[in-house]
Amino acid sequence: MVKLGLIGCGAIAHTHVSNLVSVLNNGEITAIYDINKDAAEQINNQFELNAKIYDSIDEVVNDDNVDAVMVCSRNDAHVDPVIKAVEAGKPVFVEKPLATVASDCKKVVDAELKTGKRLVQVGFMRRFDPFYIQLKNEIDSGDIGKPLMGYNRHFTTRPATNYFETPNMINDAFIHEIDITHWLFNEPYTSVQVQYARPNSLNTATKLKDPQIATLHMKSGAIVNTYLTQNSIYGYDVMCQVIGEKGIAQLPDMPTIEVRKAGHISHTIDEDWTKRFITAYQVELQTFINEVAADEKLTGPSSWDGYVAAVTADCAIKSQTDESLVPIHLDEMPELYK
Numbered sequence: 001m002v003k004l005g006l007i008g009c010g011a012i013a014h015t016h017v018s019n020l021v022s023v024l025n026n027g028e029i030t031a032i033y034d035i036n037k038d039a040a041e042q043i044n045n046q047f048e049l050n051a052k053i054y055d056s057i058d059e060v061v062n063d064d065n066v067d068a069v070m071v072c073s074r075n076d077a078h079v080d081p082v083i084k085a086v087e088a089g090k091p092v093f094v095e096k097p098l099a100t101v102a103s104d105c106k107k108v109v110d111a112e113l114k115t116g117k118r119l120v121q122v123g124f125m126r127r128f129d130p131f132y133i134q135l136k137n138e139i140d141s142g143d144i145g146k147p148l149m150g151y152n153r154h155f156t157t158r159p160a161t162n163y164f165e166t167p168n169m170i171n172d173a174f175i176h177e178i179d180i181t182h183w184l185f186n187e188p189y190t191s192v193q194v195q196y197a198r199p200n201s202l203n204t205a206t207k208l209k210d211p212q213i214a215t216l217h218m219k220s221g222a223i224v225n226t227y228l229t230q231n232s233i234y235g236y237d238v239m240c241q242v243i244g245e246k247g248i249a250q251l252p253d254m255p256t257i258e259v260r261k262a263g264h265i266s267h268t269i270d271e272d273w274t275k276r277f278i279t280a281y282q283v284e285l286q287t288f289i290n291e292v293a294a295d296e297k298l299t300g301p302s303s304w305d306g307y308v309a310a311v312t313a314d315c316a317i318k319s320q321t322d323e324s325l326v327p328i329h330l331d332e333m334p335e336l337y338k
């Protein structure tokens with residue numbers, strides 16, 4: 001049994017813990033910390049975890065009854081616990097983004113490189129989604145020819161948090177497409193541009209410009225557009241279409257059953273993103289637990305992937321200021337991540 005220390009007890013922690021206690025094997029929460037102790041107690045009671053509730057991150061990380069750490073705190077509070085876990089030599093699963101700025105991600109990469117071992121898995125769960133995996137296999141098979149361009153839709157029903165601001169569209173939402181697109185296309189980005197479309201009058205987040213369109217340019221000349229909103233109102237809707245030289249591959253429009261009734265054909269569209277990606281959340285965490293249990297090299301998205309995404313996100317946030325095309329420069333990938 002892999003004993004896990006949980007840091008941060010918000011919505012995504014509930015998703016992971018619910019999966020842990022009901023579907024996953026070989027993992028249990030033994031220690032918890034949240035800046036708000038009531039939240040730690042609430043999750044402990046709700047899922048009958050019987051975990052020890054601590055007053056600090058250090059106590060969780062250094063508890064002998066903790067084999068690995070799960071960081072589910074606010075996006076801007078990931079780095080400290082991740083580095084502490086790495087320095088204690090403990091594997092750590094951290095929710096996306098690894099950090100909200102690339103310089104913080106670099107600190108994690110450097111701390112991990114010092115240990116000479118991969119200890120970090122970042123929660124880019126889309127890489128574990130069965131449909132994204134099929135899409136990648138199709139592209140990698142070469143059957144649609146070289147990928148030339150693409151389109152993503154990333155529509156969230158309503159803002160993920162009540163403090164959602166314009167840059168969060170990038171480092172909280174678009175970060176998923178940043179990670180998945182270069183993984184699908186097998187090549188690095190050269191530049192990114194963010195533009196604003198007509199403002200949605202139904203957007204209630206006063207510090208959020210919504211909707212946005214982000215364009216990623218790749219080394220080969222391939223271009224991928226992503227339409228982003230946190231106010232789709234009608235439901236959570238994710239699409240990815242890749243256009244190749246000989247054909248097109250795309251995610252199913254709605255991965256739910258089709259119903260024909262009363263003169264209509266319909267699909268249910270969930271409001272909640274965790275339902276669309278529930279399998280992906282389960283497989284990513286089970287993969288982490290299995291690899292930790294077997295003391296194997298972690299194979300999920302690495303801190304380097306988190307860093308690459310954050311470098312790109314930094315450039316996209318820069319573009320948000322004047323909608324210009326911002327060049328992206330990446331360092332050489334260290335051996336540990338190859």
Ligand code: ISE
Binds near residue numbers: 160172176273
């Ligand atoms: C949220 O934080 C997530 O991570 C979801 O996967 C994403 O689709 C949503 O837009 C984000 O706000």
